Amino acid sequence: QGRVSSIRTANQEIRADAVLLSLGIRPRVELARQADLRLGETGAIWVNERMETSAEDVFAAGDCVESTHLISGKRVWIPLGSTANKQGRVVGINVSGGAAVFPGVLGTAIFKVFDFKVAKTGLNMREAEQAGFSPLSAIVRGYSGAHYYPGMKESVLKVIADQKSGRILGAQAVGEGPSDKFIDVISMALLGRMDCSTLGNADLAYSPPFSPALSPVLVAAHVLQNKREKVFEWITADEVKNKLERAADEFVLLDVREEKEVKEKRIPGSLWIPLGQLEENIGKLDNKKEIAIHCHSGARSYKGYLKLKHKGFKNIKNVDGGILCWPEELKGAL
Ligand SMILES: Cc1cc2nc3c(=O)[nH]c(=O)nc-3n(C[C@H](O)[C@H](O)[C@H](O)COP(=O)(O)OP(=O)(O)OC[C@H]3O[C@@H](n4cnc5c(N)ncnc54)[C@H](O)[C@@H]3O)c2cc1C
Incomplete structure (x- = not known):
């Protein structure tokens, strides 16, 4: 009584102990x-x-x-x-008589919500479209060090590039991991007007306590390059949700994660075959249907995609950002 318990949005109710209102700001002129x-x-x-x-x-x-x-x-x-x-x-x-210039900003910003570091630089997808670009995005999981190193923290990184020129346009990162490092590196790439091929070969510091051998920034650049060169086909989580709701008969959502992950959360209507058992269960898949493959963030499902492609499947897509990008809260189910 007399205390906030939840907020109601257009499509869901979210329980809350406290609500922060962001009412906007204006310049004092x-x-x-x-x-x-x-x-x-x-x-x-x-x-x-x-x-x-x-x-x-x-x-x-x-x-x-x-x-x-x-x-x-x-x-x-x-x-x-x-x-x-x-x-x-x-x-x-x-x-004082000198000659200095301030060329402009990239909108690089960061804040912390409890243990979550939220950071951005450059344009997001909508802003990039509004600015006349044809944006592509890559969503990758990134650790603060090598995956086997103790105490590693994860951030999810989204990098945006222009389809035509390959130019990097912006990035966002969120998580307990090195969101600040990812965004500062990409901010430099933006300042230098780099394209994804140049960024993908950046010589970044590596040793297990500090980064995976292939920095998540470089992995995102490689995914963007693969998308530009149409090395694989992809589909967004929102598009998958739409298809499951409207055309479920002609569409299969294949989940290639492990049992433990599926028990934690699963997309309703998905077909579950762990990546390691995909080949022996290939008969369960109808190659006349469109098949979208997902995992946690998109890396394992890409391997699944390549396996199916090798087996002659034509109408297959990798789900961008995997279950991490699913727009609703999910429950586990085997
Ligand atoms: C809660 C909060 C957290 C923030 N966190 C960050 C952050 O993490 N990172 C970041 O980059 N930015 C952050 N900002 C924004 C940052 O503080 C401002 O962008 C920055 O202080 C702007 O500097 P300024 O000199 O333009 O204005 P201010 O720092 O606001 O200074 C203006 C000064 O002018 C004085 N003044 C106003 N009118 C008059 C007058 N008529 N006569 C004399 N003096 C006057 C004011 O009292 C004030 O001291 C944050 C802002 C807030 C409010």
Whole structure:
């Protein structure tokens, strides 16, 4: 009584002990308005690359100004302390007779929710589409070290690239693992306008306590390259859900995870054959139907995909991001 117990969204109810309301923020531009300075399209103060306002020799920096997004080229308002400090330096140099520029931002940001580190840089899929790109994404699981090393923590990494040029456009990471490291590395790739082939060969530090031998950043770049070169076909979890609901007769969702994982959670309507038993159970699969293969995050199901392809299956797809990307809470069932 008198305490919050859950929140109700359009399609589900989520139990909660506390609810945080994010009501949005606005730039404080009253002073600029009074001084008749130009405001930009975002509502924040317009400045040029020298951080000079529309009035000569009047400079502004920090949360009250808008910037240029280095990927989309659009004017954006992303007020962050990291940006304010760089802009302050540029203003300081310029007001004291120097010549410094602040080219813009990537929107790189990070925060922590309990043990979860949530980070992003560049554009997400929707923003990339709005900016005129044809975005592709790769979702991979990444550990803070080699998988056999004790105490490793995991983060899920999503990297976005342009289908046509291969240019890396953005990334997001979430989990207890090295979300910060993944995002900072990709932020550098964005600054250097790298494509997925260049990023896939980046020489990153490796030793078991610090990273898997093949960094998850590089794995994501390789997946993006494979997608661009159409090495395999894929399907999103949302598309799978749609097909199971609307065309279940012509569609098979094949789960290749281990028994322990299936007991924890399973997608209703899926056919379960562990990867190691796929070949001996191949007769259970109808190769006239469309088959989508999933595992936890997409790596084992890719092996399953290759096995089926080798056996002559044509209409097969790997589920992007696996069960990790399933849009609803799931229960276990054998
Ligand atoms: C809770 C919280 C957490 C945050 N965490 C992060 C983070 O983790 N990472 C990150 O990058 N950013 C973070 N930010 C954003 C970051 O704090 C701001 O982007 C940054 O402080 C902006 O610097 P600024 O100098 O533009 O403005 P401010 O730091 O707000 O400084 C403006 C100053 O001007 C003063 N002032 C206002 N009006 C007048 C006036 N008329 N006369 C004289 N003085 C005036 C104010 O009192 C204030 O001291 C966070 C913000 C909040 C609120």
